[in-house]
Amino acid sequence: YEEEIVYNPIEAGEALRIKVKKSTRFMEITNEPLYPMKSNPRGIVLLITIIEYVAFYRNRQSAKLDHKNLLELFKQMGFEVVERINLTADEIRKEIKDFSKSQKLRHVDSCFVIISAHGDSTGAEENENEDSVIHGVDHTGVKSTPHKEIKCKEIIQYFSAVKCPNMIRKPKVFVFQACRGKNRQKALTSKSSQCINSIESLNLEIDENEENSTNSRAGISCRNFEDIIVFQSTLPGHVSFRDTKYGSWFIQIFCEVFMKRAYRLDLVRLFQNIDSRLEVLKVSDYNCQTATLKLLGFNKRLYINPGYFE
Numbered sequence: 001y002e003e004e005i006v007y008n009p010i011e012a013g014e015a016l017r018i019k020v021k022k023s024t025r026f027m028e029i030t031n032e033p034l035y036p037m038k039s040n041p042r043g044i045v046l047l048i049t050i051i052e053y054v055a056f057y058r059n060r061q062s063a064k065l066d067h068k069n070l071l072e073l074f075k076q077m078g079f080e081v082v083e084r085i086n087l088t089a090d091e092i093r094k095e096i097k098d099f100s101k102s103q104k105l106r107h108v109d110s111c112f113v114i115i116s117a118h119g120d121s122t123g124a125e126e127n128e129n130e131d132s133v134i135h136g137v138d139h140t141g142v143k144s145t146p147h148k149e150i151k152c153k154e155i156i157q158y159f160s161a162v163k164c165p166n167m168i169r170k171p172k173v174f175v176f177q178a179c180r181g182k183n184r185q186k187a188l189t190s191k192s193s194q195c196i197n198s199i200e201s202l203n204l205e206i207d208e209n210e211e212n213s214t215n216s217r218a219g220i221s222c223r224n225f226e227d228i229i230v231f232q233s234t235l236p237g238h239v240s241f242r243d244t245k246y247g248s249w250f251i252q253i254f255c256e257v258f259m260k261r262a263y264r265l266d267l268v269r270l271f272q273n274i275d276s277r278l279e280v281l282k283v284s285d286y287n288c289q290t291a292t293l294k295l296l297g298f299n300k301r302l303y304i305n306p307g308y309f310e
Contacts (some may be wrong), residue, residue, distance in 0.1 A: 034302070105167050
């Protein structure tokens with residue numbers, strides 16, 4: 001049995017208020033491999049939000065609320081948060097490199113990298129294998145300007161075992177709120193289905209235009225890429241929706257699900273809950289959004305145990 005989340009920040013027409021339901025014990029499941037999540041702080045979060053673009057793109061003013069909510073969410077859950085706003089692509093790259101090399105990571109059980117920005121695909125939008133890119137504040141909206149964007153794949157590679165030994169055998173979580181192209185997904189309608197929840201009165205806009213190796217540490221061998229989970233707000237080649245007043249669909253729901261359910265659900269189940277919530281959101285022309293989840297050697301359960309420390 002799972003309780004319904006009654007409060008819907010999008011339909012309710014008001015900003016989400018962050019109040020985390022905290023754990024009263026560490027989650028322990030017999031015969032289930034778990035990632036240790038007991039450190040204080042629980043982990044370190046690098047939170048990067050791009051709001052004001054210098055040219056071409058519309059600014060993302062409602063992303064301020066997404067940033068504020070994510071900051072408050074992770075602080076209440078017991079994480080240290082490093083926040084950065086309005087960076088160029090080169091500055092994003094430098095922040096991520098520095099973060100991956102931080103000695104603080106030695107002393108925590110997890111790390112999160114969360115980026116909210118305009119974005120696009122790197123090539124043909126119908127190719128699901130195309131990588132996604134994040135646009136820095138200096139991006140002009142012209143495709144193929146690599147010095148003003150950074151690939152999501154590159155971001156993840158900075159956290160390989162070779163480049164980030166302080167996070168070997170620890171969960172590394174990546175969350176990207178950005179468009180991955182310009183395609184729009186249409187919801188299928190059925191007379192016998194109740195799946196369509198048409199939202200007529202939202203101030204919506206699109207969040208766009210607007211090597212395997214072995215390493216060892218303390219005698220432990222591991223794969224170069226493992227214990228990595230990547231959650232993206234939309235499908236390859238597709239847009240990601242954002243309300244102009246209350247923030248993105250994805251981040252609003254992310255914050256609500258985490259604050260209400262992270263005390264008892266593991267990370268994969270949390271992400272599944274988020275996409276289940278996204279499933280019922282449609283705009284008046286039946287455009288919809290599907291989040292994607294990728295696991296790279298992420299083979300244990302991760303319980304955040306929010307706000308609980310020994």
